[in-house]
Amino acid sequence: MNIREVIATINQMQADGVIERYAIGGAVGATFFLEPIATLDVDIFVTFKAETGSAIASPKPIFDYLKARGGAVQGEYIVIAGWPVQFLPPTGQLVEEALREAVTQDVEGTPARVFTAEHLAAVALQTGRAKDKARLLQFIEAGALDAARFQAIIARHGLVSAWQRFEKQFLSDAP
Amino acid sequence: MSFDLQEILKSKRALRRDLAARPLAEKLRMLDALRERALAIRPAKPAPGAGVLREEPPPYGKSDKRT
Numbered sequence A: 001m002n003i004r005e006v007i008a009t010i011n012q013m014q015a016d017g018v019i020e021r022y023a024i025g026g027a028v029g030a031t032f033f034l035e036p037i038a039t040l041d042v043d044i045f046v047t048f049k050a051e052t053g054s055a056i057a058s059p060k061p062i063f064d065y066l067k068a069r070g071g072a073v074q075g076e077y078i079v080i081a082g083w084p085v086q087f088l089p090p091t092g093q094l095v096e097e098a099l100r101e102a103v104t105q106d107v108e109g110t111p112a113r114v115f116t117a118e119h120l121a122a123v124a125l126q127t128g129r130a131k132d133k134a135r136l137l138q139f140i141e142a143g144a145l146d147a148a149r150f151q152a153i154i155a156r157h158g159l160v161s162a163w164q165r166f167e168k169q170f171l172s173d174a175p
Numbered sequence B: 001m002s003f004d005l006q007e008i009l010k011s012k013r014a015l016r017r018d019l020a021a022r023p024l025a026e027k028l029r030m031l032d033a034l035r036e037r038a039l040a041i042r043p044a045k046p047a048p049g050a051g052v053l054r055e056e057p058p059p060y061g062k063s064d065k066r067t
Helices: A003-015 A026-031 A060-067 A093-100 A117-127 A130-141 A147-156 A160-171 B005-020 B024-044
Strands: A019-024 A042-048 A072-074 A077-080 A083-088 A103-107 A110-114
Touching: A003 A019, A003 A042, A003 A060, A003 A077, A003 A083, A003 A110, A003 B024, A019 A026, A019 A093, A026 A042, A026 A130, A026 B024, A042 A060, A042 A093, A060 A072, A060 A077, A093 A117, A093 A147, A103 B024, A117 A130, A117 A147, A117 A160, A130 A160, A147 A160
Parallel strands: A019 A110, A042 A083
Antiparallel strands: A019 A042, A072 A077, A077 A083, A103 A110
8 A cells, every 4th residue: 555656656647648637635645744634545637639530538548548548447546556446527616726836746756736724724615515514624724825825815716715614614703 | 749730731822833844855754654554553543434524625716605
């Protein structure tokens, strides 16, 4: 089980032209900015290449590529180096922007493209499950967010009222 | 060591800060270990039955409906 091997495999897949762009999100992405966050899978956001003759982008080339290199398909996941990996297309403008503006981090010589802390926090705010709210709090408590950048992102993506509710619920002293 | 809650919370925050500041490769190795431990513990957990309160996770990118 080795997450660095997952990242190296995805880098190779990108170099081989199977995907255009990728970025790590979810708990693994957050771990680049926070303390390690236990998770059972890896979320990789990708821009898919449309198959020849098809207008619809498909994850099939990714699965074919990885299966040929020993990856095992398990439902929506493909297992690489012991980790179930889920490839996710950008489902909205926020994630599209997060993919475009992702940063490259160096992991002992292995480059890893990761969402910025501010985008991870904004995606957590937008997704809005209890665990996403808990993660957003972790980002805030750790002082991992650039306030101006974060505010600009949530304003661009219509999340200001969600943020105000979050602030009132979790960051206000008033009951 | 003390049972002073403020001190306990302070030390927890310090530990989290220390972990967050570790090199990326070390943090990713910790994720590998955490997953292995989680999988080892998981079979002992009973499956949630009827009447158990759970939150259904929406897919990524779906806005909070109240927004």
